[in-house]
Amino acid sequence: MTPPAGVVVRPAVDADAGELLTVQRAAFVAEAQRYGDPSLPPLREDVAAVRAAITADDVVCLVALRGTRLVGTVRLHVEGSLGHVGRLAVAPDQERLGIGTHLLAAVEAAAPQEVTEFRLFTGGDSAATVARYERAGYHRTRTSVDDRGVPLAHLAKVR
Numbered sequence: 001m002t003p004p005a006g007v008v009v010r011p012a013v014d015a016d017a018g019e020l021l022t023v024q025r026a027a028f029v030a031e032a033q034r035y036g037d038p039s040l041p042p043l044r045e046d047v048a049a050v051r052a053a054i055t056a057d058d059v060v061c062l063v064a065l066r067g068t069r070l071v072g073t074v075r076l077h078v079e080g081s082l083g084h085v086g087r088l089a090v091a092p093d094q095e096r097l098g099i100g101t102h103l104l105a106a107v108e109a110a111a112p113q114e115v116t117e118f119r120l121f122t123g124g125d126s127a128a129t130v131a132r133y134e135r136a137g138y139h140r141t142r143t144s145v146d147d148r149g150v151p152l153a154h155l156a157k158v159r
C-alpha cells in the first residue's frame with residue numbers, strides 16, 4: 001500500500017490537533033453547503049475534542065502530510081469487533097490525488113486485530129462519496145435521517 005507521491009501517512013500526535021481541525025473544517029464545509037447545515041458534527045468539534053480523539057485508547061487517528069503540511073486525516077473508533085470510520089477529510093486543494101482512498105485503506109490496515117467489520121456513514125445525497133466507498137469494498141446497509149434532517153447512507157465492510 002503506497003501513498004500518493006510526496007505524501008506520508010502516520011498516526012496523529014497532540015501537536016497535529018490544531019492543523020487537523022483546520023483541514024477537517026475546510027473539507028466539511030462542502031458537505032455543509034450541500035445539506036444547508038453549518039452544524040455538521042465535524043464542523044462543531046473543537047480543538048479539545050480533536051486532542052481527546054488523538055490520545056484516546058479506542059481511536060486510531062491518522063494524518064497525511066505533504067512535506068510539513070497536514071493535508072488529510074481519518075479516524076477509526078474501535079468498539080469491540082466493530083471499527084467505525086469517520087472524519088475522513090482531505091484539504092480542498094489536495095482532493096482527487098488519491099489521498100482519501102489511501103487514508104481509508106491505511107486506517108483499515110491500522111485497526112487492531114479484534115476488528116472484523118468496518119462501518120461508516122456519509123451524506124445520503126453524496127452519490128460520488130457513496131460510490132467511492134463501494135469501490136473500496138463497502139456495501140450499503142441502511143439509510144437514516146439524522147436529528148437535523150440530513151439523510152445518511154450507512155455502509156459496512158467485512159475485514
Ligand SMILES: CC(C)(COP(=O)(O)OP(=O)(O)OC[C@H]1O[C@@H](n2cnc3c(N)ncnc32)[C@H](O)[C@@H]1OP(=O)(O)O)[C@@H](O)C(=O)NCCC(=O)NCCS
Pocket residue numbers: 027028030031087088089090091094095096097098099100101102121122123128129131132
Ligand atoms: C471525500 C474525500 C475525503 C475524498 O478525498 P480525495 O483525496 O479527494 O479522494 P481520492 O483522490 O482518493 O478519490 C477522489 C477521486 O479522485 C480519483 N483519483 C484517485 N487518485 C487519483 C489520481 N492519482 N489522479 C486523479 N484522480 C485520482 C478517484 O478515482 C476518485 O474519483 P471519483 O470522485 O470519480 O470517485 C474528500 O473529498 C473530502 O475531504 N470531502 C469532504 C469531507 C467528506 O465528505 N468526507 C467524507 C464523509 S464520510
